[in-house]
Amino acid sequence: MKLNTKTNFHPTDSHFFRAYRAGDDFYEALIEMHRGLSDELSAKVNARLILLLANHIGDLTVLHEAMGLARGEIEKVDS
Amino acid sequence: MLATYQNPIYEYERSVDQNTDQIPHHPVIIVGGGPVGLAAGLDAGVHGINALILDESDTVSVGSRAVCYAKRSLEILNRWGCAQRMIDKGVTWKVGKIFFRDKLIRQFDLLPAPGHEQPAFINLQQYYLEQYMVERLRELESVEVRWKNKVIDVVEDERKVTLTIDTPDGPYSLSCDWLVVADGANSGIRARMGLESDGKVFQDRFLIVDVVMKQDAPPERWFSFDPSYHRGWSTLLHRQADDVYRLDFQLGWNADPVEEKKPENILPRVKAMLGEGVDFELEWASVYTFTCRRMEKFRHGRLLYTGDAAHQVSPFGARGANSGFQDVDNLIWKLDLVLQGKAKPSLLDSYCEERVAAAEENIMNSTRSTDFITPKSNVSRLFRDTVLELAEHHEFAQLLTNSGRLSDPSILTDSMLNTPDSSNFAGDMVPGSPLDDAPMEMGGEERWLLNTLDGRFHLLYFIEDLASLEPFHQSVLIEMQQQSVPVIPIIVCGEFGSIGSIDGITTLVDAKGLAKQRFDAEQGTVYLVRPDQHVLGRWRKFDLEKVSAAVDKVLGS
Numbered sequence A: 001m002k003l004n005t006k007t008n009f010h011p012t013d014s015h016f017f018r019a020y021r022a023g024d025d026f027y028e029a030l031i032e033m034h035r036g037l038s039d040e041l042s043a044k045v046n047a048r049l050i051l052l053l054a055n056h057i058g059d060l061t062v063l064h065e066a067m068g069l070a071r072g073e074i075e076k077v078d079s
Numbered sequence B: 001m002l003a004t005y006q007n008p009i010y011e012y013e014r015s016v017d018q019n020t021d022q023i024p025h026h027p028v029i030i031v032g033g034g035p036v037g038l039a040a041g042l043d044a045g046v047h048g049i050n051a052l053i054l055d056e057s058d059t060v061s062v063g064s065r066a067v068c069y070a071k072r073s074l075e076i077l078n079r080w081g082c083a084q085r086m087i088d089k090g091v092t093w094k095v096g097k098i099f100f101r102d103k104l105i106r107q108f109d110l111l112p113a114p115g116h117e118q119p120a121f122i123n124l125q126q127y128y129l130e131q132y133m134v135e136r137l138r139e140l141e142s143v144e145v146r147w148k149n150k151v152i153d154v155v156e157d158e159r160k161v162t163l164t165i166d167t168p169d170g171p172y173s174l175s176c177d178w179l180v181v182a183d184g185a186n187s188g189i190r191a192r193m194g195l196e197s198d199g200k201v202f203q204d205r206f207l208i209v210d211v212v213m214k215q216d217a218p219p220e221r222w223f224s225f226d227p228s229y230h231r232g233w234s235t236l237l238h239r240q241a242d243d244v245y246r247l248d249f250q251l252g253w254n255a256d257p258v259e260e261k262k263p264e265n266i267l268p269r270v271k272a273m274l275g276e277g278v279d280f281e282l283e284w285a286s287v288y289t290f291t292c293r294r295m296e297k298f299r300h301g302r303l304l305y306t307g308d309a310a311h312q313v314s315p316f317g318a319r320g321a322n323s324g325f326q327d328v329d330n331l332i333w334k335l336d337l338v339l340q341g342k343a344k345p346s347l348l349d350s351y352c353e354e355r356v357a358a359a360e361e362n363i364m365n366s367t368r369s370t371d372f373i374t375p376k377s378n379v380s381r382l383f384r385d386t387v388l389e390l391a392e393h394h395e396f397a398q399l400l401t402n403s404g405r406l407s408d409p410s411i412l413t414d415s416m417l418n419t420p421d422s423s424n425f426a427g428d429m430v431p432g433s434p435l436d437d438a439p440m441e442m443g444g445e446e447r448w449l450l451n452t453l454d455g456r457f458h459l460l461y462f463i464e465d466l467a468s469l470e471p472f473h474q475s476v477l478i479e480m481q482q483q484s485v486p487v488i489p490i491i492v493c494g495e496f497g498s499i500g501s502i503d504g505i506t507t508l509v510d511a512k513g514l515a516k517q518r519f520d521a522e523q524g525t526v527y528l529v530r531p532d533q534h535v536l537g538r539w540r541k542f543d544l545e546k547v548s549a550a551v552d553k554v555l556g557s
Ligand SMILES: Cc1cc2nc3c(=O)[nH]c(=O)nc-3n(C[C@H](O)[C@H](O)[C@H](O)COP(=O)(O)OP(=O)(O)OC[C@H]3O[C@@H](n4cnc5c(N)ncnc54)[C@H](O)[C@@H]3O)c2cc1C
Pocket: B031, B032, B033, B034, B035, B036, B037, B054, B055, B056, B057, B065, B066, B067, B068, B069, B126, B149, B150, B151, B152, B182, B183, B184, B185, B188, B189, B208, B288, B306, B307, B308, B309, B315, B318, B319, B320, B321, B322, B323, B324
């Protein structure tokens, strides 16, 4: 597995004393990014975020592994 | 009436101060005999400061509010001589478990590493905590507590603060140099002085229930997101002393607090949570909404605001009383130096600066936990639930899971009192950090590092072997103890160093080498430590001038 699922959030160039701090900073920013958006617009913003991050990661092995885990057990609904 | 506890009644006694036409003067008056006011009294007492506590009631907390006390609080309470009794009575725990839809998704250990005297956490009902503090206060000569003394007016002028106090015998007046305000979240004094505590109220309600049951549930914190017995909401289970368990139920904003408090509505909830066939008795219950807010400044002239009067947090993280103890720990040694004329009153501004920064951090963490527990939109609920799903298998999501970031001591990195590092050190014992504990030996007996510090400034001097201490340093270290503001040296020898002693200097052996490791110490490294056990400065080589300059910076000379 090339995909890192260990804790990896960290500040760019400072030091946090508490292990939870960087992740909580991220999570707060993530929720804040959606503030005031309708569900539809939130889905759009999420899609944009995934695309931006995917390009940043770039490594196709990592991306495929992440997609595999994300899809996981979630079943298809036949329409 | 509680089944397991009977509130002590502290009788009102008329004091001599009520029999005079003059206005009697006290150096320090503390308003409020809750955990934080009592703490201020204890710290004053161990410093030998004359202080008077006024409380409007005549007993300890009615029903329990606070339950969890953190390692740092126990270290502070230990300095005041009352931690052990609380630990003996309370329930020691360090493991937290988080469940999502009945499945265990995360388990965490709160004690960072072995080799600390105090446990990570104890659980103890707030009334026991307060009772033990009151009883310890009786042993301290310089502090008096007056029950049924309600402060109804406060007037400050340039030279003093004058109080009007209502009692069963009618009102009387007192004046003081410094007023420690610890009258709780709805501080009447804060309002009287036209000041506010600003922040936000969370749109959610929580039912808090204490039940008595004979069960051997492990002493752990169990937080459940979306459990089958309370769908869509969260619950918390915690064991306390006397077979009392604390149960929290998230109810949502639309719940009716009056209805929810009725036993006929509480019982089914508790039964659903504990399962059929578990015998229990209701002890106490209440419905809360939670608030995160603080005053802009904690010092206003001669008034020093502490505890819930100064700042308030939601209880996820147990940062209320725990941070109040740190306020007092921070304040009283400064007040002592100011009262003795050894430091300028402006030292008290550092109390405000340091504890405002701490309150900000506590509010930030409590707010984040509350937001995680109560998502405010569809998308935030989606992210929340997805984090919880992923947490079952992935470490990163476990750490994002936020059911409360349990109280940790504030690291005062930005304090104006610190002397910044001039050499490199590894680890987290930076200036502003509370000192880590470590197991030691003294004269062949085991003891703890923090327990060796006594509420004065200290200099930890690390050395491999006693024989390698420069004779010149030895005489300087002895002289430092005789200064008007003494700095008490403690020599910490390496684990393989020679055992022995130097007249007039405390010598410890770093029995397991843990102090050396935790402080990244080398031969000759020194740490200057404040009376509240926070690091003030550190150097690779002892230099009296640098140490003195660091102390002078605190005193403002
Ligand atoms: C449900 C719940 C759970 C909690 N859990 C925790 C926890 O696990 N850990 C934790 O650390 N904290 C917890 N807290 C927070 C904790 O209870 C408070 O932070 C703590 O009680 C604050 O102490 P205090 O002394 O500042 O104020 P208070 O406890 O409110 O005490 C104020 C005192 O001032 C007195 N007083 C008021 N006005 C006057 C006056 N005019 N004259 C004289 N006396 C006056 C009152 O009689 C009272 O004794 C919890 C709170 C709640 C509600």
